[in-house]
Amino acid sequence: AMFRTESVEEFYQIGEDIGSGQFSEVKKVTEKSTGKDYAGKFIRKRRSTASRRGVKREDIVREVSILEELSHDNIISLHDAFELQKEVVLILELVTGGELFHYLAEEDHVNEEVAAQFVKKILEALKHMHDRNICHLDLKPENIMLLNRNTQNIMLIDFGLSRRIKPGEDIRDIMGTAEFVAPEIINFEPLSLNTDMWAIGVITYILLSGLSPFLGDDQQETYENVTAINYSFEDDDFFSSTSELAKDFIDHLLLKDPRKRATVDQCLSHPWIMPRSKKQKVQRQTSHLKLE
Numbered sequence: 001a002m003f004r005t006e007s008v009e010e011f012y013q014i015g016e017d018i019g020s021g022q023f024s025e026v027k028k029v030t031e032k033s034t035g036k037d038y039a040g041k042f043i044r045k046r047r048s049t050a051s052r053r054g055v056k057r058e059d060i061v062r063e064v065s066i067l068e069e070l071s072h073d074n075i076i077s078l079h080d081a082f083e084l085q086k087e088v089v090l091i092l093e094l095v096t097g098g099e100l101f102h103y104l105a106e107e108d109h110v111n112e113e114v115a116a117q118f119v120k121k122i123l124e125a126l127k128h129m130h131d132r133n134i135c136h137l138d139l140k141p142e143n144i145m146l147l148n149r150n151t152q153n154i155m156l157i158d159f160g161l162s163r164r165i166k167p168g169e170d171i172r173d174i175m176g177t178a179e180f181v182a183p184e185i186i187n188f189e190p191l192s193l194n195t196d197m198w199a200i201g202v203i204t205y206i207l208l209s210g211l212s213p214f215l216g217d218d219q220q221e222t223y224e225n226v227t228a229i230n231y232s233f234e235d236d237d238f239f240s241s242t243s244e245l246a247k248d249f250i251d252h253l254l255l256k257d258p259r260k261r262a263t264v265d266q267c268l269s270h271p272w273i274m275p276r277s278k279k280q281k282v283q284r285q286t287s288h289l290k291l292e
């Protein structure tokens, strides 16, 4: 059986809230037998097929089976799982560095050296997934946690929309967060591993500028900006000190045709992520010096 049916409170002491999702609360929990701290993700089950609240049991089972298949330093690990009458509780590895989103809110934007290190870590986690034909489909700063404040070590945390991409099988029904969704999601065209690569382009743009490239005044306007690929680096000279390498990296990801986008392997060997020469490394650093 996938889930234990004993009471989670018999084995874990429930602590304070540390986060939440649309249908989930995440609390710090302590395993009684070991004294170890974890993150307990309490996911409300959907009571009936007619309801729009809660998560379908099959979707929770999918999230758990994907978490069980993945094993990587920058991907949250699953320690245990309980099923109660109204909810499922996932016992996840505890990360306490806060969301990348909050770090960005404080820092506004980060210098290129730091941004490139963050993106490299996210790409390494994503490579572990893509090598297993698993796509995340909800990559955004809220789903990226910092291991701790002062390193670029990150952790992907939420696999609620993740899917195994089977050749020939069409996935069209996923809808993530408007600012980060690729054009094919809005147009209900087939999704693929390349759908994640679009989100990497959006996250990189935000890391470097603090601006969200497609964000409009409402969801409709955001969708129009995405499907029109309406972004630029000219906004209010937020990119005046950004290197050409960084802009080139983003330009190879924010492409309408998913097949033209750089893959995770191509991103990992892009000179912005893997500088091949002193000149390229200096180019990345000088942009930082100008900012400071």
Ligand SMILES: Nc1cc2c(nn1)-c1ccccc1CC2
Pocket: 018, 019, 020, 021, 022, 024, 026, 039, 041, 076, 092, 093, 094, 095, 145, 157, 158
């Ligand atoms: N939707 C969310 C949201 C969160 C988490 N998981 N899913 C999480 C996982 C491990 C440690 C800490 C958290 C808090 C945020």
